[in-house]
Amino acid sequence: MPDVVGTEISKVKGFKVASVHCGLKPIDDLDFILIVSDSPCSAAGIYTSNQFMTESVKLVSEQLEANPQRVRAIAVNTGCANAFTGDLGRTNGRQVVSWIADRLGCDQNEVIFLSLGQVGMQLPMENIRQGIDLALASLGNDWESAAHAIQTTDKTPKLWWRDIYGVRILGIAAARICILVSDALIAPDDLQDTLYWAVDQSFDQSIVDGETTPDEAVIMLSNGASGIHIEGGYQTNWGSFGLDVRLICDELAWLNVKNETGATKIVQIRVMRAPDNWWNHEKGWSSAKQIAHTIATSISLKVGFYNNQLEWGYILAAAGCAGVPLELEKMSLWIVPNYINHDWPGNALALMLSGEPTRYDEQQAKAIVGLPRFNIVLDCGLGSVETLFTTCDLSRDYVSANSNLDS
Amino acid sequence: MTEVNPSIEHVPGFRVAGVYAGLKKNEALDMALIVSDTPCIAAGVFTTNYMKAAPVLFDMEVLQGNKDHVYAVTINTKCANACTGEQGLANAREMAKLTAAKIGCAADEVLVMSTGVIGSQLPMEKIAHGIDLAAASLGSDWAAAAAGIMTTDTRPKMAAVKVTASNGVTYHIAGIAKGAGMIAPNMATMLSVVVTDVSLPIDTAKGLLQSVSETTFNRVVVDGDMSTNDTLLLLANGVSGVTLQSPDDFTAFHEALAAVCRKLAQDIVRDGEGVTKFITLTVRGAASPEVAHQIANTIATSPLVKTAFFGNDANWGRIVAAAGRAGVPIDPDLVRLWIAPGETEDFNLGSLLLFTNGMPSGYGEEQASSIFKEASVSILLDLGMGTGASTVWTCDLSHDYVTINGDYRS
Numbered sequence: 001m002p003d004v005v006g007t008e009i010s011k012v013k014g015f016k017v018a019s020v021h022c023g024l025k026p027i028d029d030l031d032f033i034l035i036v037s038d039s040p041c042s043a044a045g046i047y048t049s050n051q052f053m054t055e056s057v058k059l060v061s062e063q064l065e066a067n068p069q070r071v072r073a074i075a076v077n078t079g080c081a082n083a084f085t086g087d088l089g090r091t092n093g094r095q096v097v098s099w100i101a102d103r104l105g106c107d108q109n110e111v112i113f114l115s116l117g118q119v120g121m122q123l124p125m126e127n128i129r130q131g132i133d134l135a136l137a138s139l140g141n142d143w144e145s146a147a148h149a150i151q152t153t154d155k156t157p158k159l160w161w162r163d164i165y166g167v168r169i170l171g172i173a174a175a176r177i178c179i180l181v182s183d184a185l186i187a188p189d190d191l192q193d194t195l196y197w198a199v200d201q202s203f204d205q206s207i208v209d210g211e212t213t214p215d216e217a218v219i220m221l222s223n224g225a226s227g228i229h230i231e232g233g234y235q236t237n238w239g240s241f242g243l244d245v246r247l248i249c250d251e252l253a254w255l256n257v258k259n260e261t262g263a264t265k266i267v268q269i270r271v272m273r274a275p276d277n278w279w280n281h282e283k284g285w286s287s288a289k290q291i292a293h294t295i296a297t298s299i300s301l302k303v304g305f306y307n308n309q310l311e312w313g314y315i316l317a318a319a320g321c322a323g324v325p326l327e328l329e330k331m332s333l334w335i336v337p338n339y340i341n342h343d344w345p346g347n348a349l350a351l352m353l354s355g356e357p358t359r360y361d362e363q364q365a366k367a368i369v370g371l372p373r374f375n376i377v378l379d380c381g382l383g384s385v386e387t388l389f390t391t392c393d394l395s396r397d398y399v400s401a402n403s404n405l406d407s
Numbered sequence: 408m409t410e411v412n413p414s415i416e417h418v419p420g421f422r423v424a425g426v427y428a429g430l431k432k433n434e435a436l437d438m439a440l441i442v443s444d445t446p447c448i449a450a451g452v453f454t455t456n457y458m459k460a461a462p463v464l465f466d467m468e469v470l471q472g473n474k475d476h477v478y479a480v481t482i483n484t485k486c487a488n489a490c491t492g493e494q495g496l497a498n499a500r501e502m503a504k505l506t507a508a509k510i511g512c513a514a515d516e517v518l519v520m521s522t523g524v525i526g527s528q529l530p531m532e533k534i535a536h537g538i539d540l541a542a543a544s545l546g547s548d549w550a551a552a553a554a555g556i557m558t559t560d561t562r563p564k565m566a567a568v569k570v571t572a573s574n575g576v577t578y579h580i581a582g583i584a585k586g587a588g589m590i591a592p593n594m595a596t597m598l599s600v601v602v603t604d605v606s607l608p609i610d611t612a613k614g615l616l617q618s619v620s621e622t623t624f625n626r627v628v629v630d631g632d633m634s635t636n637d638t639l640l641l642l643a644n645g646v647s648g649v650t651l652q653s654p655d656d657f658t659a660f661h662e663a664l665a666a667v668c669r670k671l672a673q674d675i676v677r678d679g680e681g682v683t684k685f686i687t688l689t690v691r692g693a694a695s696p697e698v699a700h701q702i703a704n705t706i707a708t709s710p711l712v713k714t715a716f717f718g719n720d721a722n723w724g725r726i727v728a729a730a731g732r733a734g735v736p737i738d739p740d741l742v743r744l745w746i747a748p749g750e751t752e753d754f755n756l757g758s759l760l761l762f763t764n765g766m767p768s769g770y771g772e773e774q775a776s777s778i779f780k781e782a783s784v785s786i787l788l789d790l791g792m793g794t795g796a797s798t799v800w801t802c803d804l805s806h807d808y809v810t811i812n813g814d815y816r817s
Contacts, residue, residue, distance in 0.1 A: 052731035052739050084724065086766045119724040120767040209710045212732040282734045299710060299804070313525020316490055317635050320458030328458050328490065356492035357526045394710070399806050402714035 011141040012161075012170050013183040014038045014225030018138040019145035022131030024079030024117070024124060030149035032077045032131035035181065036104065036139060040070040041221040043112070044192040046199045048216040049283070054083040055090045056115040057217050059097075063112055064219075068188035071221055072110040074179065075100055077131065078152050081215040082115035082123050092123045099132055116152050116176045116215050147172040150179070153401075158255040162244045165237055167228045169244055173252035175260075178203065178218040180248065184241060185224030190231065194242045195220045202249035205289070207391040208260045209398070210297035220245070257390050262397025267305055268375045269295050269389045270340065271319075276383040278324055287324045291378070292389040294322035302394035310335070310369045312351045319378060329355035330381030337368045340375050348377065409666035415549035415567040415581040419604045420444050420646035424544045425551030428537025430485040430530065438534070439482045439555035439583075440541035441600055442510055446476035447642040449518065450612040452620045454637035460489030462521045463638060465499040469515055474609045478512040480600050480640060481519050481538060482556045484585075488521040488529050489635040498529040505535050509542035520598050520638050522558055522585065553583040556598060560585050560678050566670040568663045572656050578605045578647040580663050584671035586627075586678075597624065597675055599639045601667060605660060606645030615661060616641045623668035627676050628707040628801040639668075673800055682802040684716050687750045687785040690730075693795035698735050700797035702788070705733035713804035716784070721746070721775035723761040730788060740765045741791030748781045752798055758787070 017035045024031040045064045047057050064071075075096070082089045093113060101111045115123065147157035154175040161170035169182040180195075199218050230241045258266055274288035285293065295301065298318040304311045312333060320326060334348040349365055350358045368374050423441045430437040451470050453463050469477070481502055488495050503517040521529070553563030567581040586597025607615075620639050641664075651657045677685055688707055693699035706712055709729040715722035723744055731737060742765070747758035759775060760768045778784060 050728060050731040051735075051737040052727055084727070084762070084766045086764065119728075211709060211711050211728070214728050214731060299708075311525065313487070313490055313635065316458045317456060317525070320456035320635065324457075326457040329492075331458075352490060352526070355490075356494075357490055357528075396806050398710070399714050399717065399804060402711055402718075 012168050012181050014223045015181050016139035016141070017143055017146050018135040018140065019142065019149040020131055020134040020138065022134060023127040024077055030145055031079045032075070032128065032135060033146045033149045034073060034075045034100070034132065034135035034139070035146070035179070035221070036073045037071075037221060037223040039223050039225060040072055040110065041223040042186055042188040042191045043068050043071040044188065044195040044220045046195055046218040048212055048214055050212050050214045050216070052083070052214040054081050054115065054215045055085055056082045056093050056113060057215060059090065059093050060112045060114060060217065060219070063109055067109040068192070070107075070110050071112060072106045073100060073104060073112070074219060074221060075111070075113045075132070076150055076177065076179070077115050077123070077128060078150060079117045080115055080121055080123055081117045081119050083119035083214050085120070085122050088122055092125060095125065096123070096128055096132075099129060103132065103136055112219065114177065114217060114219070116150065119214070143170060143172060147174070150174040150177055152176055154256065154259055156259045158252050158259070160248050160251040162248055164240055164244045165228060167226050167230070167241065169248055171248040171252050173256060175256060176213060176216050178249065178252055180218070180220040180245065182220070182222045183224065183226035184222050184228055184230045185226070186222050186230040186241070190238065191220060191222055194238070194245050197242060198246035198249045201246055202253040205292070205387065205389045206253035206257050207293065207296040207389060208257055209394070210293070254390060257392050260392050262395035262401060263392035264372065264395060265305060265393050266373045267391050267393065269391065270375060270377045270386065272377065272379045272386045274380045274383055274385040275324060276385055280323075286385045286387065287383070288385040288387040290324050291319050291322045291380070292387050294318050295376070295378070296389045296391040299394060302391065305369060305393035306395045308366065308370045310365050315376060315378065316352070326380055327382065331355055332379040332381065334377040335365065335368050336375040336377060337371055338373055340377070354381070409568050409663050411666050411670045412567040413565060413670070415565050417547045418579045418581045418602050420644040421602050422545035422547070423549055423552040424541040424546065425548060425553070425555030426537055426540040426544065428483070428540065429533045430483060430537070436551055436555040437484045438537035438541060439552040440479065440506070440538065440545065441552065441602065441642070442479045442545055443642060443644045445644050445646060446478060447644045448475050448607050448609050448612050449477035450474065450609065450616045450641045451518070452616055452639045454634060456635050456637070458490065458635045460487055460521065460636045461491055461495035461499040462488055462519045463636060464496060465503065466518045466520070466638060466640075469518060472515065477516055477518060477642060479506055479510055479517045480642070481506045481517060482598065482600075483521050483529070483534055483537065484556060484558050485523040486521060486527050486529050487523045487525045487636050489525040491526070491528055494528055498531055501531060502529070502534055502538070505538045506542070509538055518640060520636070522556065522598055522636055525635060549581065549583065556583065556585045558585060562678060564671050564674040564678070566667040568667055570659055570663045572649045572651070572659070573653055574649070576647055576649050578649045579603060580605070580667050582667045582671055584675060586675040597627075597637060599624065599668070599671055600642070601640070601664070602642045602644070604645065604647040605643055606648070606650045607643040612641055612643055615664060619661070619665045619668050623665060623672040626799045627672050628704060628799050676800045676802050681805040683782065683805055684803040685750065685783045686716060686801045686803070687752065687798065688788075688801060689752045689786070689796065689798040690788045690790065691796035692790040692792055694793040695795040696797055697795070699795040700799075701735055702730050702733040702790070703797045703799045705729050706788070707799050707801040710804060713802075716779070716803035717805045719776070719779045721761070721779045723767065726786065726788070727762055737790060738792060743789045743791065745787045746775070746778050747785045747787075748778050749783050749785060751785045752787070754787045
């Protein structure tokens, strides 16, 4: 079991971090971070599935493909995504990597650099150069500021860490990015497997608006400074380490959804007993995931939640058009206030049982949907596949914020 | 181009009624009945949602067994009779039976449609009352029938064409439709009944209806959700005597039917909840039409793209990013994006190139802005990878959509 968890952090062994403002965002807002490790790190990355992957994400994925075992630094800028920037964008990305590598006295392959923010504009190179100088001069342990600096459209910084078996894992996340660092000693392949699983179970199951943007990435660096060796295989500490990474990702993904523009409530969708033997090959999704994703991205449903409406028919309609064969007579639907706990189905309100609507109490239903957090449980009654997705409502503020009308 | 009339005068052999059965508040018309004096060929296209409403299951069953002597369609609003279990199915049957008794035909010669709230049972007393009223007031008031099937629509939707066949005889095609909000690709959430006095063999009717719905109703995208109740019905009573023997006659009918359905489908988009923009989106150069359609749907249902349109924001980045997450391989360097004012799939005149070679094109901001401010905007996305193409019609996502959806249940 973990020793401590929390949001206040002193340091992670062997890592230093700096966050500065170099003029990429307006009004003195932090917009550039540099994380440096004393010793080379194993590195793993999960990248956007959007076909228009940005130049910076492309470069990072190539670097980590070629050299996942000796990464020394990661830099991130916000305010400019270096997206749709063509050859010049690529050249600029490499240049920044080169500058940092020179200053640190390490190889170009040992520095990775991600850009987030506005698309279609070239990187302001002078600003970034200044940012590098400023950052190198202020390396320390201020992870909270780093969490703040990587924000783009989100409103609050997100940081979470855990200690387990003498290993510390820390994560910072924002709308488009998550960076995890740890002092565990772990081989790159094992780290990649761990990260893949953790992201699949957390970020991939947290939906804000279902938009997969071209600049998204999750990167993990592990420098071995604790001396604790994590190895794959049975009866090792890999399982606990993996679980902890996943729990941090869960928490960060949750915070991402909770802090989304205008969201007033978190809705978790549990899909149970979905058909086995059905698979979305393009995306690698199970039947339960496909159904949950369709429900979690339903605009009408989420607008309804915002308005404290329970049009539960929309839940079924969404499930029914996910592409997975379902049978109405086998389906049951509940809503549950707050958390689903071991009391299930104790405080759950059944809306439909085996295809027949129940005579549920409208007032009770309304009360549950009005809560800042509730769950939907959909039992397909066909197989054994299940999943849990997290999403939020869709509000007027979301429309305002994304339609530029209020600026 | 076939000229389509936005109102319907009279279709020989058909009588209709729109009545207030007591389902809606404020004495607004809430049921409709369409009756043919002579037996009709009937064909239907239904939602592909796995959660099919009772009226859909009922109609599919009827059309399975009997396609050439259908006499009537009864339609109610306020209650979709969906997710209503055994009781719901029994009620759908009862609705057909009550209609049959009133107009003098067999119960399996009547089709039914419902639209409205999901999960509640039909108020059968009121339904019975509505059928009584409607059967007693059959005539040519198509506007009342169109109004009687509306839910959140702000105006009734009708379309009619007259065609002169090669033998000099004139025939009619007319249709009513409803739908506004909770609309999706693949047989958009909506109800529509199209009638004609042409004589059609059943297989021809089925084939034509399927193909026409693909390029009209299936192209409509409002908010990306698919209903449990979508239905498009075609009834042909043959009263005109026209039988479409020649290829020219067949083509003329096909075009006219498509014109009626296109008008109704586009009206649904224009009348979408809170809509401020009509968007014609064409994707071409895809590996196949299905791929093009998948990409078009992803763009058309993207909350970020739709809110950008609401804000008159020339946000090519969101359009391109949406295409990139459609789950289809794309070569970013081959993608090109144009916009133009109005409703066009032809991009030679008045269009502006926004994106090419993986980068923004250096277009003039003012010209882009002025196009995006229009109430009607067209987008063309060329993938440069094949010849597959698809066009969809959609709209923006506005503050009013969020507000209207919230009031629906009351």
